[in-house]
């Protein structure tokens with residue numbers, strides 16, 4: 001993976017850098033059941049700041065993104081719970097998981113009977129995590145490792161967007177992309193714990209769950225994760 005460096009390291013420095021994104025993910029996470037979705041196991045981390053620091057060293061980029069891929073976010077947990085309770089939303093349907101992170105929503109969709117699922121993320125480490133997590137759950141997720149928001153949405157039946165409303169610039173791009181997809185007849189399911197940029201006026205609430213995350217990421221370990229369907233516009 002071009003963005004990741006392999007650099008030797010002396011004894012007083014960080015431990016030796018992993019040779020590949022896959023090795024990096026394995027080294028910094030532990031495979032464990034997802035809280036509230038124990039039938040799914042993911043490679044997850046406990047602490048965000050030491051891992052973020054490790055990614056900064058690995059990439060040589062002090063502005064690198066948070067290691068979103070190493071955590072199951074409240075929005076994704078809510079989508080997973082919803083799909084377990086309502087498999088008909090995805091059964092025998094083609095699913096696209098936008099901002100896939102760990103791949104949680106794509107894996108949950110396959111568990112619920114989706115015919116195929118793709119997970120899209122711009123972070124090369126997320127791509128590695130999605131592959132590893134899919135394999136750990138004996139599922140096949142197609143990894144889309146590019147920014148798809150300047151393209152038309154793919155030809156699928158359902159788009160899942162778990163926890164994509166935490167950043168203004170991202171929200172500004174995600175919303176029109178989802179609107180266009182919805183206008184084409186694609187179902188859009190959004191999972192969110194009440195982030196600032198959630199476009200609530202365009203959504204219909206379907207379900208609400210107590211989801212267990214971590215105070216490493218959130219103000220509370222127990223969050224209310226809601227699942228919404230995007231309204232069809234006229």
Ligand SMILES: C[S@@+](CC[C@H](N)C(=O)[O-])C[C@H]1O[C@@H](n2cnc3c(N)ncnc32)[C@H](O)[C@@H]1O
Pocket residue numbers: 065068069071072073074075076077098099100101102103104105120121122123126146147148149161162163164166170
């Ligand atoms: C908060 S995480 C949510 C991950 C997962 N859906 C979940 O709920 O656990 C948001 C993810 O969106 C990804 N992301 C940010 N901008 C993106 C873009 N333009 N296209 C695809 N993914 C993007 C980030 O890399 C990150 O993995």
